[in-house]
Amino acid sequence: MTISPPEPSATPGYFRSNGLAIRRRAERDGGALLELFNEERFQHFGTAMERFASVEDLQVWLDSLGEAKFEIVGDVDGKAVGYGRLQPFSDRQSHSGRIFLGVCEAFRRRRIGSALLQCLLATADILAGLQRIQLTVFSDNDVAIQLYRRFGFEVEGRHRRFLRRGAEFVDAFTMARICPRTGRPYGAFKRC
Ligand SMILES: CC(C)(COP(=O)(O)OP(=O)(O)OC[C@H]1O[C@@H](n2cnc3c(N)ncnc32)[C@H](O)[C@@H]1OP(=O)(O)O)[C@@H](O)C(=O)NCCC(=O)NCCS
Numbered sequence: 001m002t003i004s005p006p007e008p009s010a011t012p013g014y015f016r017s018n019g020l021a022i023r024r025r026a027e028r029d030g031g032a033l034l035e036l037f038n039e040e041r042f043q044h045f046g047t048a049m050e051r052f053a054s055v056e057d058l059q060v061w062l063d064s065l066g067e068a069k070f071e072i073v074g075d076v077d078g079k080a081v082g083y084g085r086l087q088p089f090s091d092r093q094s095h096s097g098r099i100f101l102g103v104c105e106a107f108r109r110r111r112i113g114s115a116l117l118q119c120l121l122a123t124a125d126i127l128a129g130l131q132r133i134q135l136t137v138f139s140d141n142d143v144a145i146q147l148y149r150r151f152g153f154e155v156e157g158r159h160r161r162f163l164r165r166g167a168e169f170v171d172a173f174t175m176a177r178i179c180p181r182t183g184r185p186y187g188a189f190k191r192c
Pocket of ligand 1: 041046047101104109111114137141146
């Protein structure tokens with residue numbers, strides 16, 4: 001049996017499938033990501049941050065997360081409609097990292113979240129050689145919890161009264177996925 005390799009993309013760094021391109025986040029994505037981060041449902045289910053006032057504010061916050069991070073966007077017709085981030089930890093936690101994910105309301109349920117997650121996990125497993133990937137998700141975010149479970153994440157614990165929404169408190173789960181050692185040296189990610 002002959003297996004044909006996928007068509008090479010015209011633009012380096014892109015993975016394309018069915019009109020969706022997965023690529024590294026670029027400076028020009030600022031406006032689109034500001035829209036995503038400030039959306040009503042993203043604010044409700046996806047983040048503990050307040051809305052960002054400007055692209056610059058969002059950039060300052062992203063910069064504050066440090067340099068050792070891998071950020072991708074889901075691109076449809078040149079616009080970033082989804083965002084994913086992998087942040088490896090350092091020192092004696094350099095075998096592990098955390099991820100974050102979000103897709104614009106208008107583009108949900110098209111498997112963009114799944115594609116972003118798959119790319120982050122492949123990077124964590126193959127490139128960075130991470131053994132443990134963790135995340136925090138609000139306990140009422142059933143869609144995200146289901147998505148993470150499908151990719152092998154398990155709930156490890158509950159943070160009670162994790163978030164305030166007006167007068168209400170919401171719990172959060174810590175979820176993690178353990179994968180076997182791949183042979184890459186820990187910390188190799190930083191040089192990629
Ligand atoms: C979670 C999120 C990233 C999923 O993105 P998405 O592109 O819609 O995900 P997919 O299309 O790949 O769908 C993933 C699964 O969720 C299901 N799903 C998606 N939206 C759904 C909805 N509104 N109701 C029920 N199921 C839904 C899909 O059917 C799919 O399940 P399946 O594979 O069993 O069919 C997106 O809903 C989101 O951005 N939410 C707000 C931010 C957030 O919660 N981020 C996670 C922070 S930890």
